[in-house]
Amino acid sequence: MKVPKKISIKEVGPRDGLQNEKARLSTSDKITWINMLSMTGLSYIEITSFVHPKWIPALSDALAVAKSIERKPGVTYAALVPNQKGLERALEGRIDEASVFMSASETHNRKNINKSISETLPILKAVTSEAAKANLTTRAYLSTVFGCPYENDVPLEQIIRISETLFDMEIDELSLGDTIGAANPVQVQIVLEALLKRFPKEKIALHFHDTRGMALANMIAAMDMGITTFDGACGGLGGCPYAPGSSGNAATDDLIYMCAQMGIETGVDLGKLLLAAKWIEEKAGRQLPSRNLQTAKSLDCFS
Amino acid sequence: MKVPKKISIKEVGPRDGLQNEKARLSTSDKITWINMLSMTGLSYIEITSFVHPKWIPALSDALAVAKSIERKPGVTYAALVPNQKGLERALEGRIDEASVFMSASETHNRKNINKSISETLPILKAVTSEAAKANLTTRAYLSTVFGCPYENDVPLEQIIRISETLFDMEIDELSLGDTIGAANPVQVQIVLEALLKRFPKEKIALHFHDTRGMALANMIAAMDMGITTFDGACGGLGGCPYAPGSSGNAATDDLIYMCAQMGIETGVDLGKLLLAAKWIEEKAGRQLPSRNLQTAKSLDCFS
Numbered sequence: 094m095k096v097p098k099k100i101s102i103k104e105v106g107p108r109d110g111l112q113n114e115k116a117r118l119s120t121s122d123k124i125t126w127i128n129m130l131s132m133t134g135l136s137y138i139e140i141t142s143f144v145h146p147k148w149i150p151a152l153s154d155a156l157a158v159a160k161s162i163e164r165k166p167g168v169t170y171a172a173l174v175p176n177q178k179g180l181e182r183a184l185e186g187r188i189d190e191a192s193v194f195m196s197a198s199e200t201h202n203r204k205n206i207n208k209s210i211s212e213t214l215p216i217l218k219a220v221t222s223e224a225a226k227a228n229l230t231t232r233a234y235l236s237t238v239f240g241c242p243y244e245n246d247v248p249l250e251q252i253i254r255i256s257e258t259l260f261d262m263e264i265d266e267l268s269l270g271d272t273i274g275a276a277n278p279v280q281v282q283i284v285l286e287a288l289l290k291r292f293p294k295e296k297i298a299l300h301f302h303d304t305r306g307m308a309l310a311n312m313i314a315a316m317d318m319g320i321t322t323f324d325g326a327c328g329g330l331g332g333c334p335y336a337p338g339s340s341g342n343a344a345t346d347d348l349i350y351m352c353a354q355m356g357i358e359t360g361v362d363l364g365k366l367l368l369a370a371k372w373i374e375e376k377a378g379r380q381l382p383s384r385n386l387q388t389a390k391s392l393d394c395f396s
Numbered sequence: 397m398k399v400p401k402k403i404s405i406k407e408v409g410p411r412d413g414l415q416n417e418k419a420r421l422s423t424s425d426k427i428t429w430i431n432m433l434s435m436t437g438l439s440y441i442e443i444t445s446f447v448h449p450k451w452i453p454a455l456s457d458a459l460a461v462a463k464s465i466e467r468k469p470g471v472t473y474a475a476l477v478p479n480q481k482g483l484e485r486a487l488e489g490r491i492d493e494a495s496v497f498m499s500a501s502e503t504h505n506r507k508n509i510n511k512s513i514s515e516t517l518p519i520l521k522a523v524t525s526e527a528a529k530a531n532l533t534t535r536a537y538l539s540t541v542f543g544c545p546y547e548n549d550v551p552l553e554q555i556i557r558i559s560e561t562l563f564d565m566e567i568d569e570l571s572l573g574d575t576i577g578a579a580n581p582v583q584v585q586i587v588l589e590a591l592l593k594r595f596p597k598e599k600i601a602l603h604f605h606d607t608r609g610m611a612l613a614n615m616i617a618a619m620d621m622g623i624t625t626f627d628g629a630c631g632g633l634g635g636c637p638y639a640p641g642s643s644g645n646a647a648t649d650d651l652i653y654m655c656a657q658m659g660i661e662t663g664v665d666l667g668k669l670l671l672a673a674k675w676i677e678e679k680a681g682r683q684l685p686s687r688n689l690q691t692a693k694s695l696d697c698f699s
Contacts, residue, residue, distance in 0.1 A: 094397065094620050096582055274691075277657035278616050279399055306606075306650040306687035307657075309613040313581050319399050347609040354580035354610075380683075384609035388577075 094317050099358035101137065101322045102345060103268070103298060104130055106373070107158075108139040108173055109342055110330030112149050116378045120154040124161050126373055130327060131165040132294040135345075142173035143182045159186025171232065175206075180220050184227055192263075193217040194234035197252050198241035201272070205236070214258055221262045230265040234300065238269045238284060239276030249287050256288060266296050268324055271311070272333075273305025278314035285318040300321035301343045303329060303382060305328040308343035309351055316357075323348060328370035329381060329382035344383035346370050371395055397620050402661035404440065405648060406571070406601060406623045407433055409676070410461075411442040411476055412645055413633030415452050419681045423457040427464050432500055433630060434468040436668040438648075442495060446482035463487025474535065478509075483523050487530055493568075494527040496520040497537040500555050501544035504575070508539070513681055515535040515652045523617040537603065541572045541587060542579030552590050561590060569599050571627055574614070577607025581617035588621040601625035604646045606632060606685060611646035612654055626651060631673035632685035647686035649673050674698055 095197055107127050113120060118126075127140050140162060155172065164187075164227050171190035183191055191349050196202035196360030203209050208316045221231040235255060241247055252269075259267055269284070270353060277306065281299070288297060299315045299322070300323045301308040331341025346366050363385070371388045380387070408432050414421060421429075430443050443465060449456030458475065467473060467490075474493035477486045486494055498516045499505035505513050524534040538558060544550050555572075562570055572587070582603070591600060602609040602618045602625070615626055628651050634644025649669050654664045666688070673689045683690070692698065 094581065094585060094617060275657065277654055277656040278397065282397060303609075303652050303687060304691050305608075306612055306647065309609055309655055310616045310654065313613045313616055314397060344609065350608050351580055351610055351613065355582040356576065382687075384606060384685075388607050 094313070095319065096355060097316055097321045097357055099321070099360075100316070100352060102348065102359055102361060103137045103139065103322065104135045104327060104345055105139045105300070105324050105342060106326035106328065106330045106345070108142050108152070109324075110326040110328075112142060112151050112379050113331045114151065114340060116376060117151060117377050120157050120161070122376055123154070123158050124393060126369065126376070127158070127162045128371060129365075129369040131163060131168055133369060134359075134361040136167060136170065137139070137169045139171040139173065143179035143186075144175045156182055156186050157185070159188060169230070174220055174224070174270050174389070176216055177219055177223060180221040180223055188229065190230040190232055191220060192232040192234060193220050193264075194236065195255070196236040196272075197247045197255055198237040198244045201237045201241045204243070210255065214216060214242035217259070218262050221264055221342070222336060225263065231263075232266040232268060233259045233262075233264045234268045234270055235259065236272045239271040239280055240273050249284065252284065253287055253291065255291065260292055260296070266298055266322065267292070268298040268300045270300040271302055274302030274308075276301060276311050277307055278310050281311045281314040282318055285315060285320065287320060294319045294321070298324060300324035301334060302341060303343050304332065304333065309347060312343070312348065327366060328373050328386055329347045330377065332382070341382065344370075344381075346383045346385040350385045365375070397616070399658060400619055400624045400660060402624070402663075403619070403655060405438060405651065405662055405664060406440045406442065406625065406627045407438045407630060407648055408442045408603070408627050408645060409433070409629035409631065409633045409648070411445050411455065412627075412632075413629040413676075415445060415454050416634045416644060418453065419679060420454060421679050423460050423464070425679055426457070426461050429672065429679070430461070430465045432668075432672040432675060434466060434471055436672060437662075437664040439470060439663060440472045442476065445476035445554040446485045446489075446661040447476060447478045459485055459489050462486070462491060466589050472533070477523055477527070477543065479519055480522055480526060483526055491532065493533045493535055494523060495535040495537060495658040496523050496567075497539065498558070499539040499544070499575075500550045500558055501540040501547045503546035504540045504544045507546070513558065515665050520562070524567055528566065534566075535571060536562045536565075536567045537571045537573055538562065539575045543573040543576050543585055545576050552587065555587065555599065556590055556594065559595060561661050563595055563599070569601055570595070570599040571603045574605055577605030577611075579604060579614050580610055584614045584617040585621055588618060588623065592621060596625070597622040601627060603627040605635065605644060606646050607635065612650060615646070615651065623681065630669060631676050631689055633676060633680065635685070644685065647673075647684075647688070649686045649688040653688045670697070
């Protein structure tokens with residue numbers, strides 16, 4: 094089993110987490126939380142989404158958030174950018190990295206973006222190209238790589254073909270998404286084996302959801318293949334807000350604890366991250382799925 | 397990454413789960429639940445403990461439970477047996493396998509058993525020897541292998557030395573316990589590397605708690621070393637009842653889902669196991685940590 098010396102963590106809680114929470118945070122609370130995250134040692138925070146507020150009302154204050162957070166030197170502040178209109182707002186918000194997104198499966202892409210895959214790709218190309226001109230780095234999220242809620246299995250050839258098109262756009266990173274939280278370690282290695290023949294491992298990140306408890310196991314399988322970049326959300330925020338206990342993103346706190354125990358550097362202070370997790374749990378108004386958060390609470394670590 | 401074709405699961409929920417739950421189940425409820433578990437395809441169920449009721453009041457009805465469950469042919473019904481007195485009751489209860497137990501760390505052994513390690517070993521030898529004479533198979537639990545709440549790290553030499561003594565007693569299986577739920581995949585492989593040089597992998601089981609979310613990741617690391625026997629508790633029952641959200645045993649349901657996705661045979665019907673998990677969750681009166689249980693509930697799988 095291959096274990097890296099260090100990994101990079103991309104904290105997506107303020108975007109992928111908050112966009113799915115039932116509780117609506119005030120702009121000021123979002124800013125406070127992102128500022129807390131900035132002080133944990135995280136080097137990357139996806140702070141919001143510039144998708145039209147009609148689609149993600151929870152993040153309609155994207156520009157206000159982007160303009161008001163305290164920028165810690167060395168931290169990359171990213172945001173989701175759906176199109177050129179969104180990019181204009183992201184640039185106004187002085188975002189460091191633009192994240193574009195699409196699905197590997199046709200049906201999910203249509204349901205999520207209201208466009209076919211072939212209609213989506215030129216839009217992403219325009220955004221990444223404009224973003225690069227404005228000196229932003231770019232990241233592409235590819236959803237439903239490990240399973241689609243409508244089409245089930247997504248053919249590997251399709252994942253490869255779309256990934257090739259995305260890398261042709263000169264994106265800096267491709268984040269492979271386990272949207273429904275059903276990826277398993279064997280599948281992770283099969284998909285990575287195919288992709289790593291074609292693309293550099295330094296440019297591939299994995300984005301797991303812990304819906305069925307396999308997020309950390311999948312990360313171990315990915316590390317074994319040489320992957321060193323993982324998305325996570327503080328506290329395991331996200332997932333379906335109407336489903337108590339149903340997990341959202343892989344909890345950054347659980348990943349950091351595991352890495353610390355395994356001797357893998359993350360640069361993140363677990364104690365500070367857990368304080369940020371506890372803070373957002375109170376705002377979310379529900380028990381978050383992070384095991385380390387719940388264990389820390391039960392051990393009275395916060396008193 | 398090595399992946400086995402099939403694994404054996406030892407369901408310990410009725411013992412290791414229930415002994416730690418705050419809610420007290422009636423004897424009749426325990427019997428009903430064990431009977432449900434017997435119908436899931438599980439081939440091994442640890443149904444109770446013959447430890448003196450003074451120490452584990454929740455399982456004071458051990459004999460009644462053992463005498464009243466329906467025995468499904470092919471299923472091994474095991475119980476915890478602390479000493480010869482306990483063995484007499486276990487034999488009266490027609491138990492198939494006697495599980496003895498001790499800790500790898502001196503302090504935890506004293507706190508848990510009220511004896512030193514060297515005082516404990518002859519007692520275990522007497523029980524396993526008498527059990528074998530009565531045609532019972534035997535299993536030994538070694539706790540705190542991956543960390544002790546009092547002594548922290550437990551020296552590998554000590555784990556090896558105690559394991560040797562236990563195997564000298566001709567136990568059929570040694571279950572290595574991550575009592576505090578802090579084992580990590582690297583540590584699992586280090587410990588196993590040392591033990592597998594000395595003992596057959598078929599006789600070693602791993603017993604994880606999911607306190608920090610690493611149970612499945614640890615199992616992946618153990619499978620990679622050739623281990624194919626794992627303990628689990630239906631629903632992730634167990635852990636500290638006064639700590640909401642703090643996880644107990646690795647959830648059998650999560651292990652079975654992962655194995656099914658990875659193409660590893662378990663012989664267990666996930667649907668039936670989830671029904672048993674939902675049933676015991678209602679009796680426990682708290683949200684259980686199994687991710688698959690919570691996801692199944694949120695997807696309305698039970699309606």
